[in-house]
Amino acid sequence: MPKTSQRGQLMPESPIRKLVPLADKAKSKGIKVYHLNIGQPDIQTPKVALNALHTIDRKILEYSPSDGIKSLKSKLADYYHRFNIDVDENDIIVTTGGSEAVNFAFMSCLDPGDEIIVPEPAYANYTAFAIAAGATIKSVVSTIEEGFALPSIERFEDLITPRTKGIMICNPNNPTGYLYTQSEMNQIKDLVKKYDLYLFSDEVYREFCYNNTPYISAFHLKGIEENVVLIDSVSKRYSECGIRIGTLVTKNKELKNNVMKFCQARLSPPLLGQIVAEASIDTPEDYMREVYNKYLERRNFLIDGLNKIPGVYSPIPMGAFYTVAKLPIDDADKFCAWLLSEYEYEGKTVMMAPASGFYTNGARKNEVRIAYVLDKEDLKQALIVLKNALEVYPGRKD
Template sequence: MPDISIRGLEMPQSPIRKLAPLAQAAKDRGIRVYHLNIGQPDLPTPQCGLDALKHIDRKVLEYSPSQGYRSYREKLTRYYSKYDINVTADDIIITSGGSEAVLFAFMSTLNPGDEIIIPEPAYANYMAFAVSAGATIRTIATTIDEGFALPRVEKFEELINERTKAIMICNPNNPTGYLYTRREMNQIRDLVKKYDLYLFSDEVYREYIYTGSPYISAMHLQGIENNVVLIDSVSKRYSECGIRIGALITKNAEVRKAVMKFCQARLSPPLIGQIVAEASLDAPESYYREVYDEYVERRKCLIDGLNRIPGVYSPIPMGAFYTVAKLPVDDSEEFCRWCLEEFSYEGETVMMAPAAGFYTTPGAGRNQVRIAYVLKRQDLERALLVLRKALEAYPGRVTDEEA
């Protein structure tokens, strides 16, 4: 039989989805599974988006332009202006989700062997897209004990060499919920300018910032306008993960020209998704306010509950709707598997994402999990009780003396 490609062998499994068969098997046994593993919001999609979907009146569901409909891109410019992100419709390319935007950004700017510096833990699919582009991830370590704050600039410069092509950040961060400070963003800007690097900035969670600190977009950084590639998506903003609509935004005309070649090769972004996304931009302020307030309450419920469980620690996330928590276990992946295969409490169990999959450093995150607070508070409270019971029963629990 022919061999599998090197890319196929090197492509990492998703830490978010790879335990899904075990969760399904648990459900088949009649066990209720609380899904804390995936950022799939349960809050409603804006009614204006749903209405647009219901009232599609077309004789043909045709290809859209490869860069997306201009009417949608024009409307997006007004949305971004609310965040002092000043772009034109021509700066925006619509993609099949934020994931395709990351992939096309990498494919258009990186050669095989080029290196990207990414703070870890990081969204696991960045690693997968780097493999697709033949690029190498170099990670800059952040730690749970320091709340995942960036290290000093010298740590970045230790990694920069002739193969370094880009820095990538997610702000607010998935998986940690960290929000980069103005000082940290200026530090990144200075590095990008000094070494003439690309800055890929995934900012899909900008609506969800829970502190008085300002949201500093990469698009706000002066002097590196042609180095910045912004990644965006409607998946989390409007609970529209399934319509697969994202965006790649850059003022760099040469990058856009290269990205368009990949866009043309995949033909077009989803027609129906763009119709829904464009209509969703008309969501009233009350929609955003209600969603935001709900996440504030869920964050408090989850973080307070986690830190009351003996041996568990989570810093307070400042944005997005995730946290990385340290558990008193020897191996969080084995613990997550055990929860799905062998454990239940009153017919219920929890599913979490082992955090090691968000690191590239071997052994890092081994006793951590990423938890998404996308369930209603009643379910979060129940999931926390089930997690507490699981940790009490787990044979691989680590004692305070061993930790």
């Protein structure tokens, strides 16, 4: 039998989805599973988006242009202007979700053997797409004890070699909810400029910055506009993960030409998704405000509840809708699997994402990522299950 590729063998399992078979098995037994593992909001998609889907009047569902429908790109440019991001429709390429934007960015910027520096914990798919591009991630690990603040810039500089091509950040951050300060972003800018690196900036969660904490886009950093590759998606802000529409935004013409070749090779982004996404940009402000307030309320409720459980600690996230929590356990991968395969409390259990999958070296075995995408009553029940589970877990460590 022929061997599979080394690349495929190196590709990591998703910490967010790898336990799905165990969750499905638990559900088949009648156990209620609270899904805190994945950023799938329970909030209804805006009516303007659903109406656009319901009223599609086309005789043919055709290919769109490889870089996306012109009217969508024009409206996206207007949307970015609301956040003082100075781009136009020619800087925007529509992709099949933010994931494809990351993939195309890496494939277009990195050669096999190149390196990118990533503050960790980081979104697990960055590693997957780096492997696909034949590149290597060099991690700079932040700590829960310091609230996942950006590590010292000297630690970044220590990792720079002749093969270093870029820095990848997520702001607001998935999985930690950390929001980079102006000072931290300026330090990144200076490093990017000094070594002429790409700055890949995943800014999917810009609508969700709490406590009046300012959102600093990579495009707000003056003097490195040609180095910035912005990654975006409509999935989270409009609760429409399934339409698979993202964007790659760049002012670098050579890079855009490279990306377009990959876009043409995959033909076009989803037509129906683009129609829905274009309508979504007209979502009323009161919808966005209501969603923001819900996440803020859920965040406060969850973090307060977590920190009341003996041995559990989570810093307060300032953005997105995730937090990383430290638990009094031996191994989060084992604990999360145990919750689904061996434990229930009054017919209920909890699914979380082991944080080891958000570190390239599998560090921090006692951390989990929790998504507060469920309503407060569900979060309350999940906290009860978690508290009782920790009391009886065989691998508990105090």
